[in-house]
Amino acid sequence: MTDIASVSIARPLSELADELGTSFAEYGFAVIRDHGIPADLIARAEEMSKAFFALPDETKRSYILAGGGGARGYTPFGTEKAKDASVHDLKEFWHVGRDLPADHPLAEYMAPNIWPVEVSGFRETFEALYAAFDEAGRKVLSAIALHLGLDEHFFDATVEDGNSVMRLLRYPPLEGAEAEGAIRAAAHGDINTITLLLGAEEAGLELLKADGEWLAIDPPEGALVVNIGDMLDRLTNGRLVSTKHRVVNPKGEAAYRARYSMPFFLHFRPDYMIETLPSCVDENAPPPISSHEFLLQRLREINLA
Numbered sequence: 389m390t391d392i393a394s395v396s397i398a399r400p401l402s403e404l405a406d407e408l409g410t411s412f413a414e415y416g417f418a419v420i421r422d423h424g425i426p427a428d429l430i431a432r433a434e435e436m437s438k439a440f441f442a443l444p445d446e447t448k449r450s451y452i453l454a455g456g457g458g459a460r461g462y463t464p465f466g467t468e469k470a471k472d473a474s475v476h477d478l479k480e481f482w483h484v485g486r487d488l489p490a491d492h493p494l495a496e497y498m499a500p501n502i503w504p505v506e507v508s509g510f511r512e513t514f515e516a517l518y519a520a521f522d523e524a525g526r527k528v529l530s531a532i533a534l535h536l537g538l539d540e541h542f543f544d545a546t547v548e549d550g551n552s553v554m555r556l557l558r559y560p561p562l563e564g565a566e567a568e569g570a571i572r573a574a575a576h577g578d579i580n581t582i583t584l585l586l587g588a589e590e591a592g593l594e595l596l597k598a599d600g601e602w603l604a605i606d607p608p609e610g611a612l613v614v615n616i617g618d619m620l621d622r623l624t625n626g627r628l629v630s631t632k633h634r635v636v637n638p639k640g641e642a643a644y645r646a647r648y649s650m651p652f653f654l655h656f657r658p659d660y661m662i663e664t665l666p667s668c669v670d671e672n673a674p675p676p677i678s679s680h681e682f683l684l685q686r687l688r689e690i691n692l693a
């Protein structure tokens with residue numbers, strides 16, 4: 389294969405599962421079209437995200453939740469650092485999670501969302517987008533299950549009421565001669581099960597290929613860029629790879645523009661035991677670990693817990 393797959397997911401999953409799975413095995417990434425998230429919802433969400441980040445710094449900072457590890461609300465510029473990186477990423481973000489009823493057995497793992505009162509329609513829009521991401525994610529996981537020789541619904545119970553997080557990201561415009569080629573988000577692997585990303589048509593996202601070269605990702609307007617996270621890499625003992633990726637400031641005029649994107653970090657349920665699938669076991673298979681414990685280990689490494 390010479391490039392990552394670009395797949396319409398409107399076709400029967402059994403027909404596309406292997407094309408998708410092969411791309412995840414080789415690159416850890418695929419582009420997914422016809423994913424079912426309505427274009428007008430995406431447009432509204434992008435507008436609301438821009439409106440939030442345009443608020444005064446002081447207002448945005450009033451939505452920082454101390455002690456929550458950035459899991460909900462606002463995280464300012466200069467907080468998150470990639471694992472082993474020496475400088476902070478050039479980004480600010482807002483997190484929306486799953487709202488569970490207070491008496492739900494998994495409620496202790498998922499803090500209630502907070503919402504900025506200054507942007508009207510923000511809550512409704514992002515609740516709708518969260519649900520749409522959830523549904524698109526289940527479909528992608530069904531295709532992955534087929535590719536792995538599992539039942540199409542294998543992953544349904546593993547992600548039900550999982551602590552997936554939707555991140556609204558803003559990378560501020562950079563200034564001066566050093567802007568071109570600056571690193572907006574240092575190379576990292578995602579921690580979760582799979583990530584569904586909107587907004588990557590604004591240039592900058594690159595993945596690290598097995599041969600050590602960086603490959604720029606250039607999806608068509610409105611498509612999802614999907615990548616395998618560390619949890620699914622671990623579950624499959626590396627058959628599907630969590631590939632390092634980064635966001636560089638593009639060359640030319642775009643270097644001086646802000647970049648907005650919206651990843652949805654789809655997570656297993658916190659109590660799901662990540663134990664290598666029987667078909668993927670070999671002598672190097674890692675020991676079982678709960679999804680929650682794995683997440684905590686990794687958040688400490690990136691300065692968020």
Ligand SMILES: O=C(O)CCC(=O)C(=O)O
Nearest residue numbers: 557578588593635649651
């Ligand atoms: O902004 C992007 O395009 C990618 C963001 C990303 O990789 C992340 O937040 O984990």
Ligand SMILES: [Fe+2]
Nearest residue numbers: 576577578633
């Ligand atoms: Fe990422």
